Amino acid sequence: MTSLAPSARDGLVRTVVVVEDEQPIAQAVAARLRSEGYAVEIAADGPSGVAMCARIRPDLVVLDLMLPGLDGIEVCKRIQSERPVPVLMLTARDGETDLLVGLAVGADDYMTKPFSMRELIARVHALLRRAERSADSAQQPVVRIGDVELDATTRRVRVDGELVHLTPIEFDLVHYLAARPGRVSTREELLAQVWGYDVPSGARTVDSHIRTIRRKLGPAIVRTVHGVGYAIEEARANCM
Ligand code: CA
Numbered sequence: 001m002t003s004l005a006p007s008a009r010d011g012l013v014r015t016v017v018v019v020e021d022e023q024p025i026a027q028a029v030a031a032r033l034r035s036e037g038y039a040v041e042i043a044a045d046g047p048s049g050v051a052m053c054a055r056i057r058p059d060l061v062v063l064d065l066m067l068p069g070l071d072g073i074e075v076c077k078r079i080q081s082e083r084p085v086p087v088l089m090l091t092a093r094d095g096e097t098d099l100l101v102g103l104a105v106g107a108d109d110y111m112t113k114p115f116s117m118r119e120l121i122a123r124v125h126a127l128l129r130r131a132e133r134s135a136d137s138a139q140q141p142v143v144r145i146g147d148v149e150l151d152a153t154t155r156r157v158r159v160d161g162e163l164v165h166l167t168p169i170e171f172d173l174v175h176y177l178a179a180r181p182g183r184v185s186t187r188e189e190l191l192a193q194v195w196g197y198d199v200p201s202g203a204r205t206v207d208s209h210i211r212t213i214r215r216k217l218g219p220a221i222v223r224t225v226h227g228v229g230y231a232i233e234e235a236r237a238n239c240m
Contacts, residue, residue, distance in 0.1 A: 013037065013038070014037075014039070014128060015038065015039045015040075015041070015056060015058040015060075016033050016040050016059065016060045016061070017040075017042075017043060017052055017056060017060075017062070018030055018033075018040060018041070018042045018062045019042075019045075019052075019061065019064060019075060020062070020064040020067075020090065021045055021067055021068055022064070023044070025064075025090075026044065028117065029120065030042055032120065033062075033124065036121055036124075038124075041058070045067055045068045045069040045070075046067040046068065046070025046071060047070055048069075049061075049063070049070075049075050049079075050078045050079060053079040053082065053085070054079075059085070059086075060085065060087075060088065060128055060131075061079060061085055061087045061088070062087075062088050062090065062124070063088065063089050063090065063107070064090045064092075065089055065092065066092055072089060076107050085131075086127040086128065086130070087107040087109075088107070088108065088109050088123055088127060089109070089110040089111075090110070090112075090113060091110055091111070091112050091113065092112075108127050108130075109123055109126075109127060111123065129193065129196060133193070141153045143175065145232055146218075146220070146221070147160045150171070150174065150178060155168070155171055157171065157174075157217070164216050164217065166213070166216060166217075170212060170213050172194045173190065173194050173213065174221070174222070174232075176190065176193060176194050177190075177222060177232040178232045181232055182231065182233060183231060184225045184228050184229050185229050185230055185231065186228060187206045187230075189229070190206050190230070210224075
């Protein structure tokens, strides 16, 4: 089973800025990200990295710690002050102090050189998913679907005012669909976005959770789109 990369979600291309002065590394990282479907721009020093992030407003930044002009910590501080964006920091050595400062100024994750491209891609995917998930819940804390109310802040579900217990994965699944009213999500997308990893017998796992959700919240809550996936109808979903 293949999981859907965030680069391809919604058909929108995610943009990554790579700030790295070592050209071979910058080129290799960019090539690998492009092959995964990302749009990539490279900046070779600190000041141009800051300027590029302000101009392009990327979805994620891969940021080297040791840079000419401004170091990675200062670059991270400046791009984060503009707007929050996930930052994956690259460090040349296990400099613990640098690292702690880097994480303190808003880097979300780091990798020590040399790293594998496979690992880099896995980290990039995970950071983007996390960022998109928290943006979704922050924008729509309470979602209504008919007489069902989902509160993402408390993770409580009420049907006709009565509390109903959902497991965390059931909650995330129904909330993910309800936050995208009218849109059909494939099983692969749901696995990638809700579970966040490949599940053995993935499609059947989604189906069995949908069955449980229908049993708890009513059969009409989720529509099956045969051969495609699942959707919650626009007319039923009402974001507050
Ligand atoms: Ca460097």
